[in-house]
Amino acid sequence: MTPASLPAAAPAPAPPDVARKPHAVTAPFGASRQDDYYWLRDDERGDRAMLAYLEAENAYADALMAPLKPLQDKLYEEIVGRIKQDDSSVPYREHGWWYYSRYETGKDYPVHARRKDGPGVDALSIQAANARGDFAGEQVLLDVNAMAEGKGYFSVGDYEVSPDNRLLAWAEDDVGRRQYVIRFRDLDTGRVYPETIAGVSPNLVWADDNKTLFYVENDPETLLTVRVKKHVLGTPAAQDALVYEERDDSFYMGIGRTRDERYITIEVESTVSSELRYAAAADPGEFAVLAPRQRDVEYDADHLGGRWVIRTNAPGADGKPATNFKLVTAPSDATSRAQWRDWLAHDPDVFIEDFALFEGFSAVAERSGGLERIRLLKPDGSQEYVAADEPAYSMGLAANAEPDTAWLRYGYTSLATPATTYELNVATGERRLLKQQPVPGYDRSKYATERVWIDARDGVKIPVSLVYRKGLAKDGTAPLFQYAYGSYGISMDPGFNGPVVSLLDRGVVYAIAHIRGGQEMGRRWYEDGKLLRKQNTFNDFVDVTRGLVALGYAAPGRVAASGGSAGGLLMGAVANQAPGDYRAMVAQVPFVDVVTTMLDTSIPLTTNEYDEWGNPEQKPFYDYMLSYSPYDNVAAQDYPALFVGTGLWDSQVQYWEPAKWVAKLRDLNTGARPIVFRTNMEAGHGGKSGRFRRFREQAEYYAFVLDQLGVRQAP
Template sequence: MPRSQTTQTPPVAHFRRSDDPDWHWLESRDDPQVKAFLRAANRESDAFFAPLKALEDALYDGHLARRELKVTGLPTTLERFRYWSETAADADYPLWWRQARDGDTAPELLLDLEARSQAHDFLELGDMAISSDEQWLAWTEDASGNEYFDLYLKRLPDGEPQRLRRRIGPDLVWAEDNRTLLFTRYDATQRPASVWLLRPEDDHCQKIFEEADVEFWVGLGKTRSRQWLVLETASKDTSECHLIPATAPRTAPACVRPRETGVEYTLEHRDDVFYVLHNRDGSHFRLDTAPVSQSDSWTPLVPHREDVTLEGVDAFSWGVVVTERDHHEAQVYLRVIERSEADPARNAAGAGGLPGSRLPLPEAPCSLALGDTPDFHTRKLLLREESFTLPVRWVEHDLDSGEQRVLKTQPLYGDLQPDDLVCRRLWAEGHDGERIPVSVVARADRLGQVPMPTLLYGYGAYGEVLDPWFSIARLELLSRGVAFAVAHVRGGGDRGEPWYLAGKLEHKENSFRDFLAARQALVAEGIADPERIAAYGASAGGLLVGASLNLEPEAFCAAVLDVPFVDVLRTMENPDLPLTTAEYTEWGNPDEPAVRRRIRDYSPLDNLTAQPYPSVLLQGSWHDSRVPYWEPAKLYARMTELDSARGPVLLRTDMAAGHGGASGRFKAWRDNARQDAFILWALGRDAV
């Protein structure tokens, strides 16, 4: 329904300020008119969705009917107990339980998030940490959506929770003395900038590390060997690790190797050896070993390769598991390297060949990852597998026999099962001749028969990978004859580190051109109906879609921009905002004139003109600290003033959520159903 056909005057007309044509006044959170404007826009959106209520309900009910609502998580075993979560069929949040490994005692309730959520409109668990003697549980939770967390402690199994600290970072780690807890604090811009040591028994608390460089964030970890606490400080392209003996947490952190601009490294530990994954001598990363006694002396184990990026390393008593990505296939693999192959003496002797072997894939393309495996000595790996057509499943892989056993599969009910779906991988030709992977999933009886209404999804920033993922909610679109496609554009990590580097900073425009090339490939292959293609992007994906609309506004019939990063230039010019300074290595520092011009040339808000934009649904969150609510709000206001769109421009702001949207699963599913109703309406598939 084009805006020209509506009878209501848009809220923009009532809230326009002649002295502020750019709507910057919306950034004044304390101005009561801001909330009034957002609520008026929500009412306008409600009026649009009212005729689609039956469709929204059908999507929501259909989604619930396809999934198992009562969910029991896969247990994780520590020294004495097995731990798992349970979510009741009518609950939004899980309960966490444990039971003695021998099963001779009754289960103990550790944490009831459903009960804790009753006092809040929003609740998100940040981190959970159980002491090594399994006598203490610490956790962080965010009760507003602004990503400030409070720290709680509980004596297990039934002690009363105590709130120890407010407004800290999410990360927690216990030292191996069972008395000391480490956590992070933010600076004034909500940057995790310091690490603190807390001894709950006497509330002794002291800062043990602080990162002064505003482009660097601090994180916490512990090696699987449980011998080292790891303090990692990193920007978008440089990192540095500091170590503390886990049994002596008051020891001053020791730097593994001083930072070098552009060099990223991470490490794991086994026996007297560190395994260091780094890009010091090649952008695709290599794996080295280093003696604990000389941690800055690195010897190659897995060499740098031109066609593979190494993404992670996990150490066990018997060797290591390396996560690697094949550039040609845009596919992730797990490489197992046994102790004899990972022996530093082997490297020094100059043994040739690539060590280890890859684990088999369930299908390709797919997602494959090492699951939660805290046991340092286990030879049975827990694998997490899924694809666009394969629901999530957890598989136990026996390293000794090579046998695999499925432990748990996400149940799926209803008339559309994995065998009814098909996935295809296309290769679009980019504006510069580059090959862009495009994944498509649809009903097997529809794909390739006639051009289909299509939803095209993209992200394309920070090196994030869009490996195949299964979505039960997506089945509601597929069942109605819609194809779902993913554009694996440059700026993401789908084809390794070079793919990321080719879509950031001065190469950012490649991301937008790749997205449009993916759209053209879907049409050229006869998959997508050119008149019925909708685009979806969230956060930095909102930038991707917003910039693409400015380049080719008639390429799509509709677009959903969820918490979209669309005011890029103004945000990057404000170092007081959360994230800004840490983002300079991703987008550039606009204090440099050439960088400012470059960002100005693609920032969606700065490039709006009176063009025939498609129907647009913009979604924001009041407590969002990553992409403030005012970015989608300003885009909505200025697009509405242009009055050139071919359909409605709508804004919905969740006044009780943060960057990730609603925290309760039922509200999140309801929001998804409303969003999908908009997509189906735009694609001409809105019949209930």
């Protein structure tokens, strides 16, 4: 099929070429591979030849995409047109104040603000005032638009108000590398303190004394979270005391406060193990270990009502692990698993994902049959489930800041239903709609969502969520846009996606393939898509495509695919293994040079990823990873059209992975379909900052995909 938007006689610009420089990449056991483009790696991002190549690729992308600029602009206008530009979040109450974020028309960044609680002040009244533009009584915490002025990239990662409501600490990043700087403000006077703390993660916790702040320091080279420190306001950061240091690079680290605010916690976790330390927030001295780490035992915990409630996969008395997790309890001074007592038993068909504790009930976020649900546990031992209205949907716990309430807040959405926040009175059953995401010009009645099951080649049934504009013939002629992730046990749930409406209105079917490697179907689903079973992830994706085509949802020559980060690895592997099934692919910040990256322990996310991908210093893992690594398996074959995106300052998937991959594809691709490689020279893993800038990027690759699928401009 000829792309619809490119003139038939338009001369194609020539893609850039880049020098080959042979380089051997060796493994400890003696294996060696040649990497001609290894030289494109520059940790300092200053090599002139490397930067010239990235700029040449950007210039080529500009030239190749120029004929599609009208379509890109139209898509951008549609996408932005569905955004209520002066929208605000649902306020939540904490410590006598109502907190929310709001946007102003035409501006990229939020204003974080709060209002004092009082008679007649609640979530609905504040939303109504914000909608009127009535900000009387509002206290602005952070106007991120003003803070981002003149910066190519800016992000506030976290902010925390002190327990006495007087001081604000926040973490900001103006590079995109996720190395944050902490700053402080007096909320009574507005004065910003001169002291700063650099090189940290965006994770902040105040102690009860309203002057001591706990934070997590990153390693300056690997960016791994390595130390918890405490800073006393008014003292030099160089004097900050070390509270805890994690010496095992396979563990991530974070800090928090328990539900009852009694304890400050330090949580460390790897792919297969976790450990929590706690100390009294009123006097945070020595941190006690709730239960020592043990391989293949994971847990997270919260405290309320004089006890710990712990979500864990630890074996029970029968010695069998709780693969899908269970809930146990422990006394406040617990320091070992011997003190744990089962509360909510393990169920092989129900995966426990999260929980929230209240003084009169508990809420448990679960997965059953691949769908989310919320179970309510009451003091009398009875339980019930929060109702859902559609066959494919997403439901989860929302902001529930205060435990002394009968109202549970939860979020609900589907591929056709915009994000909705409800609160449910657990005692009476009354449900209140707090907010549904406004989507100007969108008519829910025009769209249908489905859930189908596709047989993978090994007989396993894969759930797929679909959305399309009503009237779809299902006669095998429609274009299909299929998305998936499939790693780290991260589930891709069917939530509303405003930009996708531009695809639906052009007759495109949108599908989310809930493939193995995610956790949609429970822990086993994850285990069957990692390490030496990673190939299942790729097979599932291809089999879903073929199954949807067989069912008449799409034409075999009109299928596009998309994935980012580890989902970009998915795209790269599928492009190598089943190129004929896809007309076009989008791979954003793709993890494509698996073996080389996993052999390099200086790169962030390497050693703590061994339990996800395997350790290539061991030959069985090396050989298996080499069998699917996208960069290593580029072959002389006809590839789909590819749109590849990255950020120069990405600290998670470094820019040189997609750069090398594209260079090798240009060498070996025997087909004529275009390969576009777009590098954002100011951004990191998440792309450009600001709510509108990223839609420019999305409109560009949507235009690329629609053109390849032969979809006309007008809906």
